Amino acid sequence: FRYMTGKFEDVLTSVKPHVVAISSVSQNYNYVIEYARIAKSCNLSVIVGGMHITSLPQCLTKDMDVGCIGEGEETFLELIDLYLDTGRFHSKELAKIRGIVYHDNHKIAQTADRPVINSLDQLPHPKRSLIGYGYRSYLYSARGCPYECVFCACSHYWGKVRYSSPEYVIDEIRELVENGVRIIRFADDNIVANKKRLKQIAGMVIANGFHQQVKFSCWCRSNNVTQDVVETLKSMNVEIGRAHV
Numbered sequence: 001f002r003y004m005t006g007k008f009e010d011v012l013t014s015v016k017p018h019v020v021a022i023s024s025v026s027q028n029y030n031y032v033i034e035y036a037r038i039a040k041s042c043n044l045s046v047i048v049g050g051m052h053i054t055s056l057p058q059c060l061t062k063d064m065d066v067g068c069i070g071e072g073e074e075t076f077l078e079l080i081d082l083y084l085d086t087g088r089f090h091s092k093e094l095a096k097i098r099g100i101v102y103h104d105n106h107k108i109a110q111t112a113d114r115p116v117i118n119s120l121d122q123l124p125h126p127k128r129s130l131i132g133y134g135y136r137s138y139l140y141s142a143r144g145c146p147y148e149c150v151f152c153a154c155s156h157y158w159g160k161v162r163y164s165s166p167e168y169v170i171d172e173i174r175e176l177v178e179n180g181v182r183i184i185r186f187a188d189d190n191i192v193a194n195k196k197r198l199k200q201i202a203g204m205v206i207a208n209g210f211h212q213q214v215k216f217s218c219w220c221r222s223n224n225v226t227q228d229v230v231e232t233l234k235s236m237n238v239e240i241g242r243a244h245v
Helices: 008-015 026-041 051-055 073-086 154-158 166-178 195-207 227-235
Strands: 019-023 045-049 066-068 100-104 107-110 136-139 183-186 215-218
Touching: 008 026, 019 026, 019 073, 026 045, 026 051, 045 051, 045 073, 051 066, 051 154, 066 073, 136 166, 166 195, 195 227
Parallel strands: 019 045, 045 066, 136 183, 183 215
Antiparallel strands: 066 100, 100 107
16 A cells, blocks of 8 residues: 555556556546546556536546545445555456446446444544654545534535544554654544533643643534634634634
C-alpha cells in the first residue's frame, strides 16, 4: 500500500502499483476522470469511492473498474482480496460483492447496498504514518447527521447516524498530540448534535490536559448552537468560527 503524493504520472512510474484507488467529492470529479484515464492507459485497475460516485453511480467511466458506494472499509477490503486472489476485477466475481457499481456487458451494474458499520469503535484509527502527522490534522468522531438538508450529501452517504465512543475519540486525540499535532479539526458534519456526548468528550479532553496542548475547530448546525454548547466548546479550546484545516 502506498499513499500517493506528487505528480500523478510520476508516482505511477516510480511506484508501479497494481491498483489505483481514488476518493472524490463532486467538485473534484473531473480530476478523477483524468486520473482514471491515465491509470488505465498504464493497464492498471482503478477503484473510485467517495461522495460523488455514491450519489451518482452512473458516472462510472469506462476507465474505472469499480465504484464503492457509501462507506468503503469492508467493501474495499473485499475488492482487494478479490484482486489478490484472481488478479482482476471480473464482473462475475464483482456481482458477489455488496455496495459497488461496475461494468457488466457494456452496462453499469450496481449490487445490493452494504449494511453500515454499526460500531465505529471496531475500526482502527487512520494510519497517519503513511502521510505524516504535521502541525494540523483532523478526525471524525461520528458518521452521518440527523438532518437531511437537500444541499448536503452527508445523510445519503453515511446512512444512519453513528457515534464513536468518547474513549475512542480521546485515544485518537492522544495519538495526534503525541505526534506533534497542535490544531485538530473535528470533521464531523455536526458534532454538537449529540450534546450529552459532546460534554463527555469535552470533560475527557480537559481531564487529559489536551485543551492546554492543542486548539480545536469544528462544524456545527446553527440551530444546535446554544449558550451551553458554546461554553462546552470553549472549555475544550475550540476556536469558534476559525477554519484551521
